[in-house]
Amino acid sequence: MIPIINILNHRNILIFIFIASVVAISTALISEYVFGLKPCILCIYERIPYILTIIFSIIGLGINKLKKITLVLCLLTFISSTILSLYHVGVEYHIFEGTSSCNSAPSISNQTLTIEELRNQILQNQRPSCSEVSFRFIGISMTGWNSILSIILVYLSYVALRKTKYE
Numbered sequence: 001m002i003p004i005i006n007i008l009n010h011r012n013i014l015i016f017i018f019i020a021s022v023v024a025i026s027t028a029l030i031s032e033y034v035f036g037l038k039p040c041i042l043c044i045y046e047r048i049p050y051i052l053t054i055i056f057s058i059i060g061l062g063i064n065k066l067k068k069i070t071l072v073l074c075l076l077t078f079i080s081s082t083i084l085s086l087y088h089v090g091v092e093y094h095i096f097e098g099t100s101s102c103n104s105a106p107s108i109s110n111q112t113l114t115i116e117e118l119r120n121q122i123l124q125n126q127r128p129s130c131s132e133v134s135f136r137f138i139g140i141s142m143t144g145w146n147s148i149l150s151i152i153l154v155y156l157s158y159v160a161l162r163k164t165k166y167e
Contacts, residue, residue, distance in 0.1 A: 010060070010067050013160035017074055017153060018057035021050040024149060031142065037134045041099075042088045046146055049081035053153075068164050075157035082150040088143045092132075 028047055031037040053074050060070030090096040137145065 010071060010160045010164050013156050014057045014060045014067070014070070014074075016156065017053055018061070020149065020153060021054045021057065024050045024146070025054070028142075040132070042084070042091065043143070046081065046085055046088065046143070049077045049084075049150070052077050068161070071157055071161040071164060075154065075161060078150050078153040078157055082147060082154055085143055085147040085150055089141070089147055092141055092143060 025047060028039065028043070032039055056070045056073045056077070060067050060074075087096060134142075140148075
């Protein structure tokens with residue numbers, strides 16, 4: 001049997017990061033476009049780290065000389081992803097107040113709008129509030145799952161980075 005630590009080299013971890021990031025983005029897009037779960041603005045922001053790490057992992061897998069820098073970038077990206085997703089969990093549990101863009105109500109300015117302009121503004125702003133949980137899987141919101149995945153990927157990125165130090 002192969003010890004787990006021997007499997008955790010930079011290449012395998014970058015492959016795992018790539019697959020996990022593709023699955024995370026795919027899950028978010030399928031939830032939105034197939035199942036009709038509208039994401040809030042923080043949910044949209046939480047997709048960005050996965051898109052970045054897909055790019056970083058492809059670069060790290062393709063150009064061996066850049067493996068350390070791509071692992072550092074993945075680590076920093078997943079740390080920011082963890083912070084953002086834990087903040088979002090805090091907003092869901094009303095520990096933190098969401099940003100002004102988290103409010104689901106359309107912004108009404110002092111300018112005079114026609115009925116059609118007001119209707120278009122309302123229809124374009126159909127995002128739920130960041131504190132509303134639209135779906136839970138075994139009692140955990142998608143944001144909670146994102147936090148868990150981000151923490152795991154921080155750890156794996158760190159392990160791979162430490163291992164490259166000794167290679």
